[in-house]
Amino acid sequence: MDDTVQERLKRVQDSLTRAERQVTGVILENYPMSGLGSITRLAEKAGVSSPTLARMVQKLGYSGFPEFQAALREELEAQISNPIAKRDSWSETAPHGHILNRFTDAVIGNIRQTLAGVDPGEFDAVTAMLADESHPVYIAGGRITHALSEYLYLHLQVIRKGVHHIRATSNAWPHALLDLEESDTVVIYDIRRYENSTLKLAEFAAAKGARIVLMTDQWQSPISRLAEFTFSSRIAVPSAWDSTVAMTLLSETLIAAVQEAAWDRTRERMKSLEDMFDAARIFRKFV
Amino acid sequence: MDDTVQERLKRVQDSLTRAERQVTGVILENYPMSGLGSITRLAEKAGVSSPTLARMVQKLGYSGFPEFQAALREELEAQISNPIAKRDSWSETAPHGHILNRFTDAVIGNIRQTLAGVDPGEFDAVTAMLADESHPVYIAGGRITHALSEYLYLHLQVIRKGVHHIRATSNAWPHALLDLEESDTVVIYDIRRYENSTLKLAEFAAAKGARIVLMTDQWQSPISRLAEFTFSSRIAVPSAWDSTVAMTLLSETLIAAVQEAAWDRTRERMKSLEDMFDAARIFRKFV
DNA sequence: ATTGGAATGAAAATAAGGTTACAAAACTGG
């Protein structure tokens, strides 16, 4: 008993009375939107009384008008939802409800929603800020986000000079910010269970006149009040922890954009780095 | 004042409070469907009280919830009647060829291919290995993957005891492996520009009889010869660098799986950790 | 025409939704 409202209407069509036929006419005329208002309005529109409508949806097999309406909403949702997010089997070989599929599903949704919330203008502005070598960049992360901030630091350091990494969880961070000047850029990662020390760091930076870029979650760290630019990523997944995948994606995209904007310079720096690696025999020559 | 609800939400985003942000999160998560039920249900879903929601829609410029809902319905109708379903870009507001869309496209492809290549049986086996507290776990990462390995370490440490983190790029790693015994688990991250020191570490671990789990890229690190389990992630993106998003996803999924397998134990450890945090006043109470 | 049965709508009863008032909780700035 989980066919669409439209199908049910079709099925019982022949056994309908005059008033009921008026109703189906109105519903199908603008399906399914017209069914989303109140029962009263729909009844008026069809020129019948509300009790007639209430009886009718029960005939259709719904417990009442609200349930009927919920069914309509569900159909509509299925109809407009993005097909890529609905795919529920990423690993074809894993069982249907396997965590590989459940988790990936959630993460793809997070990515989609995160991207939908990014303002391209802000993104480009931040790209330009990070590409501008005339102002140093400080990158800070908290307990969970330290790893992510280190990742951004590592790459940005190859692209340009004047990049610094701060561990906001350590109370040694004031040392690291000693040289901070007005208009310097500070990128701060802060996701929920927002840490006091990270906030303090942001306040200090703001007081010094630094321009703050905040990478946070959908609930937004309190630092957003101090930040010139705020990017929020979706982090909720079926787990006791949050997911930083969407945030990683945003960070990597930022890296790619900055690299693109500063490619001439970057190429030089990468070359020097390679030479140093070669001299130190860090990598294997082949394989 | 006849812009969409979404636009209004975006405009006031910065001046929103915690509860209100929770609400916008839920609304945007499944926009605009989630707003079509009753105010009560939406409030419950967002974890706030219905008055908060009522006040909020008034802030947005609607006379009350019904008017707000009517606006949503109108938008939905306009969206549905529009035959061109423009769903080919991730950031609707960014130009078609913007790096936000190009990069995300590539990453989604990476995720799909990575998941398709994971053997659920191996995944479950590794989950069990990592959940088994009778054998210590050592986690190592290279230059680029250090951040990722630290992330796995951080979470696994909360889940179980006997987790160690090694920086393969440092030549101090032999110290860290002094206590390594036969049948201990070693998780190694190694992506292209495979590093000599990481290979050496793997060889040492293999010689000691450790069981090696390798997280590598699609071209596979030479360590795969030594590893009992190998997971390869796609990492290529339109950039001079590689993307670790798929690898992050796989790592997080592993964390979630291990946590699920060892939930009783994990809950205890998390509780202790929370108590310590509370005592140290690391986090803010709210917001 | 008359009667029985189904269909319908008016009105009342009930339930749910939405709003307001107020007190508690949390944050802010000293």
Next chain:
DNA sequence: CCAGTTTTGTAACCTTATTTTCATTCCAAT
């Protein structure tokens, strides 16, 4: 750490929506 401010939730209230009851109307068969 404390007073003042803001935010939030609880409880009571009012409003609207939905369902039930019941009298009326309509229709078909005698």
